[in-house]
Amino acid sequence: MKSHxxxxIDIANTLNLSKSTVSRALTGHPNVKVKTRERVLELAAELDYQRNQLAISLLTNRTQTIGIMVPEFLSSFFPKVIIGAQDVLAKAGYNVVICHSNESYETEIVNTKLLLASRVDGILVSHTKETRNFEHFKIFDRKGIPVVFFNRIVDEMSVSKVAVDDYEGAYQAVEHLIKTGKRRIAHLSGPDSLQNSRSRLNGYRDALTNHQIPIDPALIISYDLTLDKANIYVNHLLNLPQPPDALFAINDPTAIEALKVIKSRGLRIPEDIAIVGFSDDPISALIEPGLTTVSQPVDEIGREAARLLLNQLAADDERPEPELVVLPTRLIIRGSTVTGENPTGFADQTSLPSF
Amino acid sequence: MKSHxxxxIDIANTLNLSKSTVSRALTGHPNVKVKTRERVLELAAELDYQRNQLAISLLTNRTQTIGIMVPEFLSSFFPKVIIGAQDVLAKAGYNVVICHSNESYETEIVNTKLLLASRVDGILVSHTKETRNFEHFKIFDRKGIPVVFFNRIVDEMSVSKVAVDDYEGAYQAVEHLIKTGKRRIAHLSGPDSLQNSRSRLNGYRDALTNHQIPIDPALIISYDLTLDKANIYVNHLLNLPQPPDALFAINDPTAIEALKVIKSRGLRIPEDIAIVGFSDDPISALIEPGLTTVSQPVDEIGREAARLLLNQLAADDERPEPELVVLPTRLIIRGSTVTGENPTGFADQTSLPSF
DNA sequence: CATGATTTTGGGAATGTTCCCAAAAATATA
DNA sequence: TATATTTTTGGGAACATTCCCAAAATCATG
Known part of the structure; x- marks a missing residue:
């Protein structure tokens, strides 16, 4: 039960002033007597007065709130992106509402409605792996609420976007495997609905082709990113008449699952089969052998997305041109592809304490 | 630039109705002709009408929004708690705003103001390690906005709280070390400002005392949970004239940092020194050796905290009695304390895919 | 001390919605 | 057909704030 x-008006009545004067005193308007302002501020502090942002938002039609929608945040990736974005947005005076869709298209739509009802000024979005229809995001666009996609971006919408160079990252990862002498390189890919999944697959293909290695469709498997499936597919690959001598996984959790399966079969990593992941999850530096992986500037993805959104919000005339930012990736080489590299698996750990 | x-009223004008009737049609009030309701709903859908939650909140003085404040969310702990809480709250029709204080007291106060200004109906809080003064939370209490503490709880406030049995968890962890024959058991503890840090220390002490092992103050170190300090203190302990033969760490990141230092010194785990952590971070099952740790029902902490908050919100008469829920912990035994246990370090992995 | 200029204050409209009460319309009853 | 009853609709107040314009108070200048 909330109290009154x-x-x-309460302040105005106690001080025998009008609400206008109190409002001016609180907002720092110059036209108010110093003495009066002091009296108002003093009483406001004493009463724990908090201006009602709801009323102001209703009046100004701006909530100073940005919605961030992510598909999950159990892995470290999205929390880090959010922290980066939040930092930039907070400095510009915006609050942040975080929604996670739990990789569910239905939940994503519900979140969409929610953000629309709470009248956010803009949204940052990474859609779910199930999302193939983007009508629910176009509503924002039609209402003039800026949308910025990050990480999982949408070709069919003309809005600002932040991605990493998935193609180049994948290309270099596969080229690295080729240089270590591997020839039968498998790829555990993600669902076709994800733009970055498609880009990484292209990078994989082109690296092989440019090194005169034929592409074997039996070595390419797209899956839905649920780890029990990964387990099945890795086993399947190992059971092939001509099993792969290397595996490029769509992301680190997939690579780690593969590593687990391969170790339990008594195969040697990287001699029998080498593994490369994608995104440099903190875990990847801690396991044995350390996982070679394509790192992305996670924090910077969030910061950049926030900046693009602020660009859209700042323009008070017509809508500014959408921008596309592609951030670079970097290959981190560890024991899962090269012997003697980071033998303990411990390197550049940066995770924080938890309770 | 947001469009109109x-x-x-727009709907009312186009259909030659009053705003009252349109409002009734949209909210499902019975007293409206079926034909009229249909016309209204149809036009509303066509225009992408979204009711303005701000206006409603202003009127009802309830925002249907809950604030969750956590000290960090880079480790997996708090995201999992948030997901649990969010699930329960969403089912009860509440939205969630997440704030992270980045372990900074100052930021926590800013977040407090922010949640107050956005008129949340209640808050779930885990305070920072720096927080020793709780006045900023008492403001909520005074305004009749329910507060529930979880994980890091506050003795001096009479509100609902959710904790795990830190004392018992620590006791069992240390008892386990004693049973494996260890006698010089060190404890890397957290800051005294955290209630759970104190409880774990008490569990450690009592386990030693009850097994007639004298407590050596040189083996107890409280630190501020920043990993570089952990590194220094572990080295310090190993350099003692009589170094410890086991280490009970306040949390898993600390334990993993210790493991790293100990391995790099060429000591054997657990023969030369055994390690136990606290909270069963997903990483703990993946490293080598697997980390023995005290697991807590993370998701359930969030759900329970949400339930306690709903209890407070549901009561429409006077304020209901605060409740205290203490959830059980469970010792997970792995290779860092027992040889031959989980030799690969891979067990019960449940982390999700990331990009 | 009067006049004009400037500073300070007050009153009302506006924001989008719900809810209460009254009015109008539709329906039932005599 | 007139009256009573029920259903459906409309008009205003209320929520907390800001902003514009006018009114009041203060100040400076001759």
Missing amino acids: QITI | QITI
């Missing part, structure tokens, strides 16, 4: 809220 | 928002 303190309003500017 | 569609309001019920």
